[in-house]
Amino acid sequence: MTVTASDHISGLVLCHAGGQRLAIPAQEVDAFEPAGEAARYAGAAFESDARAPADAKVLRHRELTLSVDRVEVFATPVPRLAVPSALSSSWGGALVCFVECAGELWPVVSLERLARGDGEAAR
Amino acid sequence: MKAPLEGRHRWLTMPSTFAVIIGLLLAVAYAWVAIDFPVGTRLSLAVVLGVLAGVINFIGDGFEQRRLMPLRLIAEGTVSPTRPNLLGAARAVASVPELSFWLCCGFIAVGAITTAILWGFVAEVPLAIMLRVGFIGLAIAPITATLALLLTQRRARPLLKEIVAAGLPSSELHRGLPTSFVLRQRLVVFAAIAAATPLLLLVDLALARMRRLVDVLAVAKTESIPSLADQQHLEGVWPVVGLVALVLIVVSVSAWLSGSSLGQPLRELALETERLARGEHGEPPFIAAEYESLAASGALAGIETQLLSLLTPLGRAASSLGSTTHQLGATRGSSQRHALEAANGTTLELARSAKEIAASAQSVSEFARHTLDTAQSGRTSAEGFLAAMREVRRGNQAIADSVVRLNKRVQQVGRIIEFIDGIADKSDLLALNAELEGNKAGEVGRGFSLVAAEMRRLAESVMVSTREIGRLIEEIRDATNAAVMATEAGVKATDAGAALAQSVGAGLQKIVEFANQSSDAMQSISLATSQQQLGTDQLVGAMAEILRSTEASSAANAQMKSAHQHLLTLATDLKGTISTYEVRTEKEGAP
Numbered sequence: 001m002t003v004t005a006s007d008h009i010s011g012l013v014l015c016h017a018g019g020q021r022l023a024i025p026a027q028e029v030d031a032f033e034p035a036g037e038a039a040r041y042a043g044a045a046f047e048s049d050a051r052a053p054a055d056a057k058v059l060r061h062r063e064l065t066l067s068v069d070r071v072e073v074f075a076t077p078v079p080r081l082a083v084p085s086a087l088s089s090s091w092g093g094a095l096v097c098f099v100e101c102a103g104e105l106w107p108v109v110s111l112e113r114l115a116r117g118d119g120e121a122a123r
Numbered sequence: 124m125k126a127p128l129e130g131r132h133r134w135l136t137m138p139s140t141f142a143v144i145i146g147l148l149l150a151v152a153y154a155w156v157a158i159d160f161p162v163g164t165r166l167s168l169a170v171v172l173g174v175l176a177g178v179i180n181f182i183g184d185g186f187e188q189r190r191l192m193p194l195r196l197i198a199e200g201t202v203s204p205t206r207p208n209l210l211g212a213a214r215a216v217a218s219v220p221e222l223s224f225w226l227c228c229g230f231i232a233v234g235a236i237t238t239a240i241l242w243g244f245v246a247e248v249p250l251a252i253m254l255r256v257g258f259i260g261l262a263i264a265p266i267t268a269t270l271a272l273l274l275t276q277r278r279a280r281p282l283l284k285e286i287v288a289a290g291l292p293s294s295e296l297h298r299g300l301p302t303s304f305v306l307r308q309r310l311v312v313f314a315a316i317a318a319a320t321p322l323l324l325l326v327d328l329a330l331a332r333m334r335r336l337v338d339v340l341a342v343a344k345t346e347s348i349p350s351l352a353d354q355q356h357l358e359g360v361w362p363v364v365g366l367v368a369l370v371l372i373v374v375s376v377s378a379w380l381s382g383s384s385l386g387q388p389l390r391e392l393a394l395e396t397e398r399l400a401r402g403e404h405g406e407p408p409f410i411a412a413e414y415e416s417l418a419a420s421g422a423l424a425g426i427e428t429q430l431l432s433l434l435t436p437l438g439r440a441a442s443s444l445g446s447t448t449h450q451l452g453a454t455r456g457s458s459q460r461h462a463l464e465a466a467n468g469t470t471l472e473l474a475r476s477a478k479e480i481a482a483s484a485q486s487v488s489e490f491a492r493h494t495l496d497t498a499q500s501g502r503t504s505a506e507g508f509l510a511a512m513r514e515v516r517r518g519n520q521a522i523a524d525s526v527v528r529l530n531k532r533v534q535q536v537g538r539i540i541e542f543i544d545g546i547a548d549k550s551d552l553l554a555l556n557a558e559l560e561g562n563k564a565g566e567v568g569r570g571f572s573l574v575a576a577e578m579r580r581l582a583e584s585v586m587v588s589t590r591e592i593g594r595l596i597e598e599i600r601d602a603t604n605a606a607v608m609a610t611e612a613g614v615k616a617t618d619a620g621a622a623l624a625q626s627v628g629a630g631l632q633k634i635v636e637f638a639n640q641s642s643d644a645m646q647s648i649s650l651a652t653s654q655q656q657l658g659t660d661q662l663v664g665a666m667a668e669i670l671r672s673t674e675a676s677s678a679a680n681a682q683m684k685s686a687h688q689h690l691l692t693l694a695t696d697l698k699g700t701i702s703t704y705e706v707r708t709e710k711e712g713a714p
Contacts, residue, residue: 011562026562032555034548055548057555073558075572 009099010077013059014106015068018043018050023099023106024059024066026073033058039065045091061111074101081105127289128198128212131282132191135216136184138274139223143180146231146267147172149373150259156362157328158255159335164246168256171241179234183226190222191215197289209291210299216282217300220275220413228268235260255327262323265316266373273380280387280411293409294428297421306385306414313381321370328363388412392419399427473662487645495638498631505628512624516617523610530603537596540589547585554579 011026022042033039035056043050052067059066081098088095094113099106151172160168188195194212196202239257242248287293336352343351391410407424410416554575561572 011565013559026559029559032552032559034552057552071555073555073562073572073576075562075569 007080008077009080009097009108010075012074012078012099012101012106012108014072014074014101015042015059016070017041017068018046020046021104021106022068023074023101023108024111025096025108028061028111030060030062032071033060033065035067036065039067041067043069059111061115064111064115066111066114076101080108127204128194128282128285131198131285132188132195135191135194135219135275135278135282136187136223138278139187139227139271140180140184142223142267142271142274143176143183143227143231145270145373146227146263147176149267149369150235150263152369153263153324153328153366154256154259156366157259157324157331158252160252161246161248164242164248167246168238168242171245172238175234175238175241179230183230186226187219187222190219204289206291206295209286209289210295213283213286213291213296214300216279216286217413220272220279223275224268224272226268227271228264231264231267232261235264255331258327259324262320262327266320266377269313269316269377270373270380273377273384276384276413277380283411284409287409293407294424296409297417297424300417300421302414302418302421304415304418306416309414310381310385313377317374317378317381321367321374324370325367328366332363384413385416388416388420392416392423395423395427399423399430405431487648494641495635498634498638502628502631502635505624505631509621509624509628512617512621516614516621519610519613519617523607523614526603526606526610530600530607533596533599533603537593537600540592540596544586544589544593547582547589551579551582551586554582 009025013024013026013029015022015024018041020043035052035054036058039052039056039058041050041052041056043052053069056067056069057071059068059071078099078101081100083090083095083097091107091109092114094109094111096108096110096113099108154168191212193202193208193215197204197208197212202208236257238260239253242256243250243253283296287296339351340348388410392412395408395410407427409424410420412420557575558572558579561568561570561575564571
């Protein structure tokens with residue numbers, strides 16, 4: 001993640017999962033992979049019984065994989081919007097900030113923090 | 124409506140109770156006159172006698188009703204009145220009179236002895252008087268039993284006829300009832316009872332009176348003996364006269380019943396025999412009787428049945444012989460010449476008919492030829508139609524093969540499209556990774572990222588196109604499947620049409636053959652008819668010759684006529700003889 005002096009953020013992967021929006025810093029995505037059963041489906045965070053479609057895309061960050069419906073790479077720098085304290089523990093503390101892209105508000109989630117939270121939970 | 128045989132089991136056993144009452148009255152009356160009862164003992168005797176008589180009669184009636192159980196079951200509808208059941212009831216009814224005799228005899232004797240013993244215990248009477256009471260019972264029992272038998276017999280006979288009316292054939296009843304030839308013994312017994320009963324009672328009464336007189340004279344003074352004797356005579360004469368009269372009435376009634384019991388069936392047998400002699404036959408009626416009379420009745424019924432079975436076919440044979448003889452005479456009387464003349468006329472008519480047939484045969488031959496031409500034309504058309512159907516079938520088969528090939532090609536295209544779709548999918552993923560890497564590189568990789576994004580859009584466009592092509596291929600596959608099925612149905616339809624055309628062709632071929640044969644046959648008929656016409660002319664001449672020969676044989680016919688007349692006379696005599704036996708049906712013969 002690249003943070004400018006004016007608290008701007010550039011290089012985001014915009015994901016759609018289960019009808020919801022989700023932004024991930026492009027620096028944290030190692031690669032995109034074809035759909036696989038082992039990957040966790042991001043839509044399940046919003047609706048527990050949601051299942052990944054057949055043409056889902058998988059984002060890999062080291063050992064962590066996350067499956068989403070559709071992705072696009074957004075290169076334009078956008079201002080970081082602070083996370084309200086009430087939502088600071090959302091996504092296991094992985095919610096970094098909010099950004100506004102193409103007129104819509106996107107939550108930015110850190111795969112690094114998400115992977116670390118999973119590891120701590122596993123320990 | 125009262126059911127048949129209802130209540131008859133009670134009705135049949137009433138006379139035995141009546142006979143017991145009569146015997147009891149007779150015994151009481153005799154005891155009253157003949158026995159000098161000690162003072163105060165008469166009431167106790169009456170009580171003991173009444174109670175015992177009631178008990179004994181109840182037990183005896185129970186025995187009789189048990190014997191009549193088959194009749195009672197039919198009357199109450201518990202069992203159906205089938206022939207075996209009715210025969211069982213008839214046997215029970217026929218055996219009841221004898222049963223009543225022995226029950227009355229035994230129970231009255233035992234009852235008298237029991238009465239004497241009980242009375243002796245109750246009233247402390249002398250042994251001599253107890254013995255006399257028992258003696259009276261023993262003396263009265265046989266005549267009472269005889270009365271019971273004769274009265275019950277008078278009711279059993281009509282009851283047997285009712286059973287016959289209920290559906291048991293009289294012949295079967297005759298066969299089913301046991302026959303015993305004991306009439307002589309029974310008459311001897313009845314005569315002995317009828318003679319011995321009054322004799323015993325009168326002797327006992329005389330002895331009793333003599334004892335009483337001796338007792339009186341033994342204590343009387345000499346000068347008063349004549350007057351005492353007169354007094355005893357006057358005191359005892361009227362009760363004795365009354366008692367003797369009562370005994371004689373009972374014995375006379377028994378004798379009258381016995382005589383009528385024997386005479387009634389003999390009279391019916393005589394009437395039936397007379398009817399038989401007059402030639403009136405039908406289903407033999409049942410004549411109720413006992414002993415030898417029953418056997419005679421059964422034998423007469425058997426004779427009548429046998430005669431009926433002989434006379435019926437004999438009468439039919441006589442009638443048949445008479446009518447046949449009449450017909451023979453009438454036939455013989457008609458002139459053979461007339462028959463021959465009629466045959467001659469028929470032959471002439473035949474000759475005319477033969478000419479007409481020849482003309483008709485010629486016309487039919489023309490029709491057959493025309494039919495042959497039409498059938499041949501139809502056969503040619505059917506062959507053309509069959510060839511066309513085969514051509515259509517080949518065309519349909521070619522279409523079906525083409526469609527199958529097209530289907531295979533479409534499936535191959537589908538596989539290629541799937542392959543392209545897979546490539547586009549992988550390209551999309553590669554472009555996405557390239558765009559990501561370009562983005563990670565920052566400003567340096569911006570151009571690379573833009574190219575990668577463009578490539579990704581192209582890949583997605585290819586995927587959209589391949590999906591559209593896949594959908595179109597699916598539609599083509601459905602359409603080609605439908606086409607395959609339609610062409611297969613077309614092939615089957617043309618096969619059926621070809622088979623039908625082949626069948627029509629074969630039928631027309633047969634029609635052609637038949638028409639050919641018909642034409643040949645018509646020509647043969649025409650030729651034969653011409654020959655027949657010639658033969659008929661010759662037949663007319665022959666008939667005229669036969670007619671002349673027939674006239675010559677009239678003398679021989681006269682002799683045959685005489686023989687037939689004699690046979691006719693014989694048949695008429697036989698029919699007259701048979702007609703003297705009037706065979707009646709059961710319905711006609713019923714009174």
